[in-house]
Amino acid sequence: MMLDIENLHARVEDKPILQGIDLQVSPGEVHAIMGPNGSGKSTLSHVLAGRSGYGVTGGTVTYRGQNLLDMAPEERAREGVFLAFQYPVEIPGVSNIYLLKAALNAQRKHRGESEVDAMDFLRLVKEKIRSLDLDEQFLYRGVNEGFSGGEKKRNEILQMAILEPKLCILDETDSGLDIDALKVVADGVNALRTAERSFILVTHYQRLLDYIKPDFVHVLAQGRIVKSGDASLALELEKKGYGWIEQEMAAVA
Amino acid sequence: MSPGPNPDYCEHFNALGEQLPGAGSAWVNHARRMALAQFDQQGFPSPRDEDWRYTNVSAIEKKRFKPLITSGDAAADADWLNRYRLTDAWSLVFVDGRFSARLSDIHDLPEDVTVQAMSAALANPPAAVEAEFGRVVGQTSRHGFVSFNTAFFTDGVLLHVPADTVLSRPVQIIHVASQPEAATNLRNLVILECGAQAALVETHLSMESAGSLAVSITEAVIRERAQLDGYLLHGASQRAFRFGGFYVDVGTAGHFTHTNLSLGGLLVRNEIHVDLAESGQCALDGLFVGQGRRHVDSHTRVRHRGAHGTSRENYRGVLSDRSRGVFQGRIVVEPQAQKTDAQMNNRNLLLSDEAEIDTKPQLEIHADDVKCAHGVAVGQLDPESIFYLESRGVDPVSARNMLTFAFANTLVDGISLAGFRDIAQDALLALFPEAGIRKDWL
Numbered sequence: 032m033m034l035d036i037e038n039l040h041a042r043v044e045d046k047p048i049l050q051g052i053d054l055q056v057s058p059g060e061v062h063a064i065m066g067p068n069g070s071g072k073s074t075l076s077h078v079l080a081g082r083s084g085y086g087v088t089g090g091t092v093t094y095r096g097q098n099l100l101d102m103a104p105e106e107r108a109r110e111g112v113f114l115a116f117q118y119p120v121e122i123p124g125v126s127n128i129y130l131l132k133a134a135l136n137a138q139r140k141h142r143g144e145s146e147v148d149a150m151d152f153l154r155l156v157k158e159k160i161r162s163l164d165l166d167e168q169f170l171y172r173g174v175n176e177g178f179s180g181g182e183k184k185r186n187e188i189l190q191m192a193i194l195e196p197k198l199c200i201l202d203e204t205d206s207g208l209d210i211d212a213l214k215v216v217a218d219g220v221n222a223l224r225t226a227e228r229s230f231i232l233v234t235h236y237q238r239l240l241d242y243i244k245p246d247f248v249h250v251l252a253q254g255r256i257v258k259s260g261d262a263s264l265a266l267e268l269e270k271k272g273y274g275w276i277e278q279e280m281a282a283v284a
Numbered sequence: 285m286s287p288g289p290n291p292d293y294c295e296h297f298n299a300l301g302e303q304l305p306g307a308g309s310a311w312v313n314h315a316r317r318m319a320l321a322q323f324d325q326q327g328f329p330s331p332r333d334e335d336w337r338y339t340n341v342s343a344i345e346k347k348r349f350k351p352l353i354t355s356g357d358a359a360a361d362a363d364w365l366n367r368y369r370l371t372d373a374w375s376l377v378f379v380d381g382r383f384s385a386r387l388s389d390i391h392d393l394p395e396d397v398t399v400q401a402m403s404a405a406l407a408n409p410p411a412a413v414e415a416e417f418g419r420v421v422g423q424t425s426r427h428g429f430v431s432f433n434t435a436f437f438t439d440g441v442l443l444h445v446p447a448d449t450v451l452s453r454p455v456q457i458i459h460v461a462s463q464p465e466a467a468t469n470l471r472n473l474v475i476l477e478c479g480a481q482a483a484l485v486e487t488h489l490s491m492e493s494a495g496s497l498a499v500s501i502t503e504a505v506i507r508e509r510a511q512l513d514g515y516l517l518h519g520a521s522q523r524a525f526r527f528g529g530f531y532v533d534v535g536t537a538g539h540f541t542h543t544n545l546s547l548g549g550l551l552v553r554n555e556i557h558v559d560l561a562e563s564g565q566c567a568l569d570g571l572f573v574g575q576g577r578r579h580v581d582s583h584t585r586v587r588h589r590g591a592h593g594t595s596r597e598n599y600r601g602v603l604s605d606r607s608r609g610v611f612q613g614r615i616v617v618e619p620q621a622q623k624t625d626a627q628m629n630n631r632n633l634l635l636s637d638e639a640e641i642d643t644k645p646q647l648e649i650h651a652d653d654v655k656c657a658h659g660v661a662v663g664q665l666d667p668e669s670i671f672y673l674e675s676r677g678v679d680p681v682s683a684r685n686m687l688t689f690a691f692a693n694t695l696v697d698g699i700s701l702a703g704f705r706d707i708a709q710d711a712l713l714a715l716f717p718e719a720g721i722r723k724d725w726l
């Protein structure tokens with residue numbers, strides 16, 4: 032199992048946000064998570080990546096046999112968990128390529144490998160950045176500094192492509208992308224798909240799933256996964272919205 | 285001279301007398317004696333003076349540093365110095381306030397351009413020097429450091445560029461303080477005639493052991509359409525005291541840029557005062573880093589005295605441990621300076637509970653059709669940014685260090701003179717060794 036989330040509860044300050052999440056992700060699978068604004072999708076992504084400020088009040092998260100919640104955020108990253116941020120942070124004063132190198136080398140060191148050769152690295156980065164339709168100049172600008180919304184998202188995918196994570200969590204990477212950029216990002220993700228690598232795609236739009244075909248679609252509402260299905264569920268949601276699920280829930284309760 | 289509150293300085297002056305540059309010139313002697321009398325009365329500035337409220341220099345007063353006349357040239361190791369030397373520049377090196385021909389390089393100067401040690405220039409002062417000496421500083425700053433410097437300066441640089449001449453290489457002034465308990469005084473004068481252009485790099489250093497006072501005053505006259513780019517790197521040891529004043533008079537459509545990197549010393553005050561005539565422009569950038577018990581004060585003043593002027597100011601402070609930073613930025617817009625466009629920004633990173641910043645932007649606007657803005661920020665590292673780096677595998681300590689370096693580096697990164705940027709980046713990296721920033725990755 033890549034990731035096994037059982038009955039996960041988390042809160043911010045005194046406000047319960049995740050209220051019993053259950054989710055199993057096997058290697059190679061793509062899971063889409065949809066759901067209304069404020070339902071807890073980003074919270075789930077952050078809790079998985081280890082962001083502080085959330086209180087986990089119940090449940091377990093097992094990542095490749097390890098207790099994920101016990102690991103520091105940087106350890107999770109080095110062990111192959113990657114979060115593409117909904118709102119990537121700007122860091123003027125540190126170049127994009129510097130961060131890429133620091134991140135890759137931190138991971139290599141963790142695995143007991145030597146530092147990446149400078150020339151090999153440059154070749155790799157240039158190849159990846161071209162495939163994402165970003166100019167090489169972006170490598171030498173401050174991390175996300177002054178990047179447009181779409182450029183920031185592509186930059187997240189660039190980092191992901193360099194770090195080759197095992198579990199990729201993409202929090203609304205498609206939001207704010209124009210049609211062409213969406214295609215580029217989807218191609219970038221698809222290029223990374225392997226039988227071992229798993230993806231959790233948080234999205235509001237069926238459109239992304241036309242390009243990246245999910246194995247499962249889940250609906251997160253009020254801090255719980257209230258419905259799961261295959262790719263056709265996304266189509267249904269696109270047509271009908273979330274109202275009918277909430278009605279179903281109300282009927283059950 | 286009758287002994288005032290500073291009798292030993294007066295005695296000292298009398299003893300040095302003939303050895304000070306320009307001793308053979310009546311007006312230089314007169315200027316020195318006037319300044320000494322003034323210093324004798326006022327002493328070093330007191331915190332009662334509004335402009336010195338946040339910076340108490342009584343430690344300097346108490347130490348009674350002796351103005352030096354001897355040079356420790358031999359003490360300056362050329363290899364060490366070379367790390368701070370621009371590769372392609374005319375350089376003038378001063379050790380303890382005295383010009384060292386051995387360490388300097390002013391060969392192959394273009395005709396009509398003067399780049400000369402002040403001691404040499406004052407042996408036979410050109411008329412332009414007599415006309416300009418003391419004029420620019422006199423209209424803006426009259427405190428004790430200025431009079432002290434005027435009375436005691438032992439050397440400095442005269443840079444005079446004729447009209448429409450563009451200097452192909454920067455002029456670099458390197459000053460090294462090598463002796464403990466001494467006061468050194470440099471006095472520079474820059475005159476750029478109409479349409480001339482030059483870059484002036486000042487590098488102030490000290491040997492590890494030198495707990496001395498270095499006072500340096502530069503006056504710059506930028507005539508019509510001329511442009512001066514000034515760069516300052518202060519990287520003296522943690523025991524050094526400094527006062528640095530840079531006073532500039534920008535003529536019509538003239539242009540002045542200045543980058544002030546205040547990275548060393550124990551008690552440091554830098555003043556940059558600029559007067560802008562019509563359509564004059566200036567851009568003042570600065571970075572001050574406080575560590576240990578440093579006190580570092582950046583005092584800027586821009587006076588718009590003609591219409592259509594533009595000024596930009598961007599200062600950053602990084603303060604850790606028990607250090608203290610001061611930023612005083614004053615913009616004065618005179619009644620006739622309509623259509624002035626002035627912006628001032630000061631952002632500070634406070635990295636410790638015991639560190640302190642006093643930031644005081646002041647706008648003094650006497651014209652009605654102007655665009656003036658200022659912004660000040662004091663904050664800590666952004667937790668979201670720390671998490672972003674952690675989520676990429678960077679450990680939290682390195683993440684904090686990287687962000688601190690980044691905050692400071694944005695200023696250094698923006699330096700247009702590549703050779704200076706490189707030296708400045710090394711100096712900055714040396715301040716954050718624990719950050720483990722890899723220069724070869726930058």
Ligand SMILES: Nc1ncnc2c1ncn2[C@@H]1O[C@H](COP(=O)(O)OP(=O)(O)OP(=O)(O)O)[C@@H](O)[C@H]1O
Pocket residue numbers: 043046048066067068069070071072073074075084
């Ligand atoms: N730091 C915080 N302080 C207070 N409330 C928070 C905090 N972070 C999240 N919340 C609340 O938790 C709830 C879930 O937020 P979350 O960002 O996880 O939603 P989301 O499903 O990602 O929404 P969206 O689709 O708009 O991105 C929201 O009501 C939000 O206001």
Ligand SMILES: [Mg+2]
Pocket residue numbers: 072073074117202203
């Ligand atoms: Mg969200």
